[in-house]
Amino acid sequence: MTDKLNKMKTSLTKNLPVKDNPKYIISKDIKDDYEFSRETYKNLIKIGSKSLDALAELARESEHPRAFEVLSKSIKDIGDTTEKLMALQKANKELTAEEREEVKKLTQNNVFIGSTTDLQRLLLDKDKDRIINAEDQE
Numbered sequence: 001m002t003d004k005l006n007k008m009k010t011s012l013t014k015n016l017p018v019k020d021n022p023k024y025i026i027s028k029d030i031k032d033d034y035e036f037s038r039e040t041y042k043n044l045i046k047i048g049s050k051s052l053d054a055l056a057e058l059a060r061e062s063e064h065p066r067a068f069e070v071l072s073k074s075i076k077d078i079g080d081t082t083e084k085l086m087a088l089q090k091a092n093k094e095l096t097a098e099e100r101e102e103v104k105k106l107t108q109n110n111v112f113i114g115s116t117t118d119l120q121r122l123l124l125d126k127d128k129d130r131i132i133n134a135e136d137q138e
Contacts (some may be wrong), residue, residue: 034092048078051067 055074059067 028110029093030092034088037088038085041081041088044081045078045085048081052078 052071052074055067055071059071
């Protein structure tokens, strides 16, 4: 009997949806991707900056137009990578701001119980002592 019960439980749990918090998973993925991208861009900028000195010296010594072309392309690539790093930072701020806004969204429902005369009195501020200020009790 217990064997059948265990099989039934296993079958039911296998088919039931797993409750995950998708925002947490997305947030973790976004954070991991951001950190990986940021480190990659920073490493590319460091390597490019170190290689600029060697390329500049090579271009001066050889005085070959192709060497100067490679040097200018490397400078442009480093500038583009730096720009991408800043765009990544901006995108991360936007994503985290969206997440914070989603968390901050709060639905407030106000219910008035009483007659229309009572409502008019409240709106005209005649009975200020009858207004109850309540805070959310979550």
